[in-house]
Amino acid sequence: MFAEVLTVAASWQGERPLLTYQIPGELAGQLQPGQLVAVPYGERLVEGIIWQLAESCEHSAPEALRPLHALLDPQPVLLPHQRALAEWMADYYVTSLALVVQLMLPPGLLQGSRAVLTLVNAEPRETASLPLQALIGLLLDEGEIDVARLRSMLGPTRARLLLKEAVASGLIERVPRLAEPRLRPRLQRAVRLCLSGEELAAWKRRLQESLPQNLVPDVAPASTIELLHFSPPLRRRPSSAAPLSPGGPTVKAPAAAANGGPGQEGLRALRALAAVDLLEHSPPDVTWTPSRLARASGLTQAQLQQLIAEGVLAIDENVEVRRDPLRDRRIAPGAPLPLTPAQEAALRAILAPEAAQRPLLLHGVTGSGKTEVYLQALAALIARGKKGLVLVPEIAITAQAIQRVAGRFPGRVAIIHSALSPGERYDEWRRIRAGQVDVVLGSRSALFVPLPDLGIIILDEEHETAYKQEERRPTYHAREVACTLGRLLYIPVVLGSATPSVTSFYRAQQGAYQLVELPERIGAPLPPVEIVDLRSELHAGNTSILSRRLRSELERVLAQRQQAILYLNRRGAASCVLCRECGYVAMCEHCDVPLTYHATERILLCHYCNLQRPVLTRCPHCDHHSLRYFGVGTEKVEQALQQTFPNARLLRWDRDTARTRRAHEQLLDRFANHEADILIGTQMIAKGLDLPGVTLVGVVAADIALMLPDFAATERAFTLLTQVAGRAGRGSESGLVIIQTFNPEHFAIETASRHAYHEFYAAEITLRQRYGYPPFRQFVKFTYSHTNRRRAQNEALLLREQLDRAIAELGLEETDIVGPAPAVMERIRDEFRWQMIARGPDLRPLLRAITIPPGWHVDIDPVSTM
Numbered sequence: 058m059f060a061e062v063l064t065v066a067a068s069w070q071g072e073r074p075l076l077t078y079q080i081p082g083e084l085a086g087q088l089q090p091g092q093l094v095a096v097p098y099g100e101r102l103v104e105g106i107i108w109q110l111a112e113s114c115e116h117s118a119p120e121a122l123r124p125l126h127a128l129l130d131p132q133p134v135l136l137p138h139q140r141a142l143a144e145w146m147a148d149y150y151v152t153s154l155a156l157v158v159q160l161m162l163p164p165g166l167l168q169g170s171r172a173v174l175t176l177v178n179a180e181p182r183e184t185a186s187l188p189l190q191a192l193i194g195l196l197l198d199e200g201e202i203d204v205a206r207l208r209s210m211l212g213p214t215r216a217r218l219l220l221k222e223a224v225a226s227g228l229i230e231r232v233p234r235l236a237e238p239r240l241r242p243r244l245q246r247a248v249r250l251c252l253s254g255e256e257l258a259a260w261k262r263r264l265q266e267s268l269p270q271n272l273v274p275d276v277a278p279a280s281t282i283e284l285l286h287f288s289p290p291l292r293r294r295p296s297s298a299a300p301l302s303p304g305g306p307t308v309k310a311p312a313a314a315a316n317g318g319p320g321q322e323g324l325r326a327l328r329a330l331a332a333v334d335l336l337e338h339s340p341p342d343v344t345w346t347p348s349r350l351a352r353a354s355g356l357t358q359a360q361l362q363q364l365i366a367e368g369v370l371a372i373d374e375n376v377e378v379r380r381d382p383l384r385d386r387r388i389a390p391g392a393p394l395p396l397t398p399a400q401e402a403a404l405r406a407i408l409a410p411e412a413a414q415r416p417l418l419l420h421g422v423t424g425s426g427k428t429e430v431y432l433q434a435l436a437a438l439i440a441r442g443k444k445g446l447v448l449v450p451e452i453a454i455t456a457q458a459i460q461r462v463a464g465r466f467p468g469r470v471a472i473i474h475s476a477l478s479p480g481e482r483y484d485e486w487r488r489i490r491a492g493q494v495d496v497v498l499g500s501r502s503a504l505f506v507p508l509p510d511l512g513i514i515i516l517d518e519e520h521e522t523a524y525k526q527e528e529r530r531p532t533y534h535a536r537e538v539a540c541t542l543g544r545l546l547y548i549p550v551v552l553g554s555a556t557p558s559v560t561s562f563y564r565a566q567q568g569a570y571q572l573v574e575l576p577e578r579i580g581a582p583l584p585p586v587e588i589v590d591l592r593s594e595l596h597a598g599n600t601s602i603l604s605r606r607l608r609s610e611l612e613r614v615l616a617q618r619q620q621a622i623l624y625l626n627r628r629g630a631a632s633c634v635l636c637r638e639c640g641y642v643a644m645c646e647h648c649d650v651p652l653t654y655h656a657t658e659r660i661l662l663c664h665y666c667n668l669q670r671p672v673l674t675r676c677p678h679c680d681h682h683s684l685r686y687f688g689v690g691t692e693k694v695e696q697a698l699q700q701t702f703p704n705a706r707l708l709r710w711d712r713d714t715a716r717t718r719r720a721h722e723q724l725l726d727r728f729a730n731h732e733a734d735i736l737i738g739t740q741m742i743a744k745g746l747d748l749p750g751v752t753l754v755g756v757v758a759a760d761i762a763l764m765l766p767d768f769a770a771t772e773r774a775f776t777l778l779t780q781v782a783g784r785a786g787r788g789s790e791s792g793l794v795i796i797q798t799f800n801p802e803h804f805a806i807e808t809a810s811r812h813a814y815h816e817f818y819a820a821e822i823t824l825r826q827r828y829g830y831p832p833f834r835q836f837v838k839f840t841y842s843h844t845n846r847r848r849a850q851n852e853a854l855l856l857r858e859q860l861d862r863a864i865a866e867l868g869l870e871e872t873d874i875v876g877p878a879p880a881v882m883e884r885i886r887d888e889f890r891w892q893m894i895a896r897g898p899d900l901r902p903l904l905r906a907i908t909i910p911p912g913w914h915v916d917i918d919p920v921s922t923m
């Protein structure tokens with residue numbers, strides 16, 4: 058038997074990602090694909106994953122193959138479906154298998170090795186140099202020494218010479234060692250209750266009898282659970298103050314202290330009872346370290362020791378404590394709601410056997426109760442012994458999403474997102490692999506966890522571009538990966554959105570996806586949307602950021618003590634050219650995208666076809682000198698609001714005011730608790746928030762999103778407007794949305810104002826088809842960055858030649874390249890970026906045929922061409 062092993066070391070270099078090893082006799086029968094093993098590689102030992110086992114091998118001299126070194130973990134680190142998925146991803150995204158597999162492992166699992174020196178013979182010969190004698194001395198002291206450490210002590214050259222001499226002398230041997238895993242389970246000492254049943258009851262009775270009558274604790278399990286969910290206070294309470302637990306529902310001690318007090322012994326008994334109660338009623342995965350138990354119960358260390366000596370408690374060493382991402386949260390349990398008929402129909406479609414045949418697109422307007430459908434679908438599959446994966450955009454993993462999912466399946470949900478510490482991620486990964494959870498809730502990377510018995514994948518807000526990995530390879534899209542995984546496992550995949558991506562809706566129209574719609578909001582109607590034409594504001598002499606209409610509505614909201622959200626799209630600010638008089642936007646005459654202004658060259662440029670135009674001084678349409686480079690920031694809006702409404706409490710939510718996830722949550726909590734009247738925010742506020750207090754949503758300037766030079770800009774503008782509008786009127790009060798714009802007749806704004814998704818889609822898909830944009834052709838974006846502008850340009854021209862040659866050789870008639878051209882934001886952190894876009898029916902043959910020089914970033918199916 059032979060094992061074909063995937064190692065990181067080998068696949069960086071060669072074409073062949075798998076290496077073949079012999080299976081030594083002692084491992085025969087123990088190996089299976091997906092296991093983590095150690096294999097020799099050159100002079101080193103490296104970690105690898107058994108990809109497959111083979112009876113025979115094509116090697117000319119199989120007996121010369123080296124044997125596999127060791128099995129590191131009998132339980133596979135990759136499930137069979139994960140290996141199949143990895144192969145698909147490596148193929149589709151033209152990326153090495155090892156890079157793909159690294160997505161699937163906790164950080165640091167597939168690592169290299171180190172070499173150590175050990176002493177074979179401790180008798181130095183006369184001829185040994187002084188450094189060698191010193192090294193021998195060191196080895197006599199320390200047993201072994203890391204080669205890397207030797208290098209850092211001596212420098213590479215001296216270390217190399219010494220190593221050469223040492224190994225040649227025969228006194229010292231160089232041995233490969235696997236690096237210590239960077240991540241390990243966290244072990245702690247834990248207190249365990251030794252008594253149970255009648256013994257425990259008798260012990261409790263004894264203690265209770267020793268107490269005065271009014272001090273008998275009234276211990277209810279519920280109160281203890283309550284207590285567990287608050288972190289115990291970090292300060293030790295003065296021992297004379299009697300409350301035994303924060304919130305103190307467990308024991309009626311304070312009152313007792315007032316009428317005479319329990320005395321030293323009584324206090325000790327009360328605390329012992331409290332400690333035992335905590336241990337008895339803790340969920341099985343909660344560990345009590347001695348100090349934590351002492352703090353929570355009020356026992357002193359000495360009193361704790363005494364209980365141990367009495368045999369009531371014992372201490373276990375090396376008990377694993379889970380690093381739980383939800384440990385500081387209070388999750389209120391939630392119960393299923395009776396479904397509306399539309400929800401019922403959607404649920405039936407998801408649970409029908411045919412649902413496994415193709416992905417299901419759940420198009421439900423904002424507030425139509427999609428989440429409830431997901432939760433009940435999950436519950437039904439869990440009841441059948443299956444597990445589910447729920448994906449949400451990174452930023453949407455707020456307390457709200459966690460509350461809803463974790464509250465419905467208490468204790469059975471794992472959370473995966475980029476802000477977890479490596480330890481938390483590792484522990485969640487192991488809990489998932491061990492089958493200890495029913496649901497994994499996470500951002501796109503949660504797709505890669507080893508969840509056994511996976512029975513459903515739900516991808517909420519499927520239109521979100523956060524599902525695309527853009528900056529690193531593989532440049533995968535979670536939607537494509539989820540659909541592939543669904544196909545491999547033959548399980549339902551649900552893509553949910555109030556504004557499905559044009560691509561997904563097109564697929565549904567073509568029959569590749571099954572379409573299910575929830576056309577109505579639950580409880581309330583969708584809010585009316587008013588469009589305010591900013592051109593007439595200007596004509597009326599109002600140059601403020603706030604139109605008269607928006608200002609008066611804000612006044613009303615403030616007077617009625619309701620809440621408002623002001624939304625602003627800051628992306629691409631100041632890049633497009635807009636006439637404030639007539640709404641004219643400088644567009645490319647071939648591509649239907651706005652031209653962007655490049656300050657360095659003072660030109661207007663099209664990023665699709667490289668068309669260049671001189672900077673305009675007057676509007677070619679109405680001949681006024683009112684061209685503006687458009688852009689407004691959140692600070693500016695905040696200032697304007699503060700001036701107009703000095704008493705309003707404002708909250709600004711953007712990447713500057715909330716850098717961490719916690720900060721996001723705190724901001725949101727403050728707004729939800731009505732600690733502010735008006736929330737000013739960027740894209741983040743569009744992500745699935747359910748804030749019933751909000752009755753007014755204002756869009757400060759809808760145009761900026763529209764004007765980005767990108768094939769998907771209109772779609773994104775429509776999506777954002779519709780999603781933002783969907784935040785209004787979700788409570789008992791009816792809502793209103795006001796969109797301010799210079800382009801009231803633009804179809805994206807007009808259709809968004811009527812919540813008319815289907816009309817928007819029909820118009821947009823026609824344009825996409827006309828210009829050959831996705832989904833009608835595939836795009837691949839090539840980007841090169843360099844501090845030297847000429848260099849970036851030259852590299853781009855070279856790659857363009859190579860691509861042209863390959864296209865000609867392969868005879869790809871429908872494939873072409875646009876560019877190279879400088880990127881929209883050409884200079885980022887002092888690097889100039891040049892871009893090219895390949896367009897064609899299927900670009901993979903082209904990508905495989907060329908060798909992409911280092912320094913290029915290749916984005917397959919980019920969600921934006923900027």
Ligand SMILES: Nc1ncnc2c1ncn2[C@@H]1O[C@H](COP(=O)(O)OP(=O)(O)OP(=O)(O)O)[C@@H](O)[C@H]1O
Pocket residue numbers: 394395396397400421422423424425426427428429554555579745746747783
């Ligand atoms: N069957 C039901 N009966 C009563 N209330 C419901 C029902 N289903 C959902 N709701 C409530 O309706 C509100 C909106 O639901 P939810 O947030 O799930 O909608 P959604 O479609 O996910 O919205 P969005 O796309 O805007 O995020 C929530 O407050 C939810 O509790």
Ligand SMILES: [Zn+2]
Pocket residue numbers: 645646647648649663664665666667668
């Ligand atoms: Zn153009």
